[in-house]
Amino acid sequence: MSVATSARRAPGEVLLIAPQWIGDAVMAQPLAARLAADGQRVLALALPGVAPVLRAMPGVAEVVELALGHGRLDLRLRLQAAAQLRARRLPTAYVLGNNVKSRLIPWLARIPLRVGYRGEAAGLLLTRALREPPARSDMRARYLALAATDTPPAAPELHVERVAVDAALRRFELAAGAIALCPGAEYGGAKRWPLEHFAAFARLAQRDGRAVVVLGAPRDRAAGGAIAAGAPGVRNLCGATDMAQAIALLASSSGVLSNDSGLMHVAAALGRPTLGLYGSTDPRHTPPSARRSATIWLQLDCSPCFARECPLGTLACLQGISPQRAWDTLRGLLEPS
Numbered sequence: 001m002s003v004a005t006s007a008r009r010a011p012g013e014v015l016l017i018a019p020q021w022i023g024d025a026v027m028a029q030p031l032a033a034r035l036a037a038d039g040q041r042v043l044a045l046a047l048p049g050v051a052p053v054l055r056a057m058p059g060v061a062e063v064v065e066l067a068l069g070h071g072r073l074d075l076r077l078r079l080q081a082a083a084q085l086r087a088r089r090l091p092t093a094y095v096l097g098n099n100v101k102s103r104l105i106p107w108l109a110r111i112p113l114r115v116g117y118r119g120e121a122a123g124l125l126l127t128r129a130l131r132e133p134p135a136r137s138d139m140r141a142r143y144l145a146l147a148a149t150d151t152p153p154a155a156p157e158l159h160v161e162r163v164a165v166d167a168a169l170r171r172f173e174l175a176a177g178a179i180a181l182c183p184g185a186e187y188g189g190a191k192r193w194p195l196e197h198f199a200a201f202a203r204l205a206q207r208d209g210r211a212v213v214v215l216g217a218p219r220d221r222a223a224g225g226a227i228a229a230g231a232p233g234v235r236n237l238c239g240a241t242d243m244a245q246a247i248a249l250l251a252s253s254s255g256v257l258s259n260d261s262g263l264m265h266v267a268a269a270l271g272r273p274t275l276g277l278y279g280s281t282d283p284r285h286t287p288p289s290a291r292r293s294a295t296i297w298l299q300l301d302c303s304p305c306f307a308r309e310c311p312l313g314t315l316a317c318l319q320g321i322s323p324q325r326a327w328d329t330l331r332g333l334l335e336p337s
Contacts, residue, residue, distance in 0.1 A: 015093040018046035022262025027139035029156035032059030052244040082108030168248035182258035184220040188308030190280035199230025200323035273333035279317035
């Protein structure tokens with residue numbers, strides 16, 4: 001970790017403790033933009049996997065990566081981070097996570113105003129603990145409320161420099177304008193459209209003259225391979241890119257098809273035509289927020305169940321979304337060539 005240790009605090013500098021999930025981090029962009037518009041300099045503290053999203057976020061002036069282990073206390077690392085942040089004499093920290101661990105660093109850094117939701121342990125270590133909003137409320141509005149503003153939440157925005165996009169395209173020997181498929185979903189199988197459907201969708205896109213690339217984490221490599229096997233010519237880059245490169249490739253795409261996942265929110269925030277497929281979750285809670293985005297949700301009687309795996313063993317909520325319907329929907333969002 002590298003944090004400037006100057007004792008002088010930048011005027012209006014505040015700390016943002018970013019969420020640990022990519023999609024949630026994207027939903028925090030309207031808060032960062034609001035703080036910046038109010039004259040605050042936003043310093044974001046984020047996990048390495050989320051930091052590239054924050055770096056692409058208008059409103060965030062500086063990003064500090066902290067490699068905390070998932071579910072671990074990592075007290076020594078937190079103490080080091082807090083000691084360095086303490087020298088910046090930050091007046092305010094906005095804590096977007098709901099657990100006590102996410103509040104430790106601003107507390108240890110002696111930041112006087114620590115704002116967050118009550119969440120775990122009734123807001124322990126916070127100095128301003130807000131009551132939880134209604135269950136499954138809009139995440140953008142949830143985060144924006146921490147800044148005590150009534151401003152309606154805008155669609156999140158991410159920006160990638162052209163040089164970064166060009167570098168990623170050269171690195172993977174791709175041309176701009178491919179259709180990107182994102183078959184992963186962290187939460188579980190009940191959020192994942194069948195791989196044979198992804199492959200059939202890819203074949204439809206190829207028949208329309210579109211190049212197709214699959215993006216995802218290393219754990220999605222086998223899924224990407226299955227799609228490529230079912231649609232020869234598809235490039236499987238799952239696990240081959242880092243997060244910054246994946247963001248750049250999404251920015252270069254002509255359209256994106258995704259499960260309800262972090263990459264779906266990234267693509268929409270980049271302004272790409274994005275189609276999100278929903279099964280066990282509810283698009284009214286976390287839709288892809290962009291002008292040219294859409295969702296397909298069958299709204300079966302059993303959904304949303306919010307289960308990790310289909311309780312009925314059928315996955316009918318996603319099996320029933322046909323590749324042709326998905327292609328027709330995304331094609332309607334694409335920009336004219």
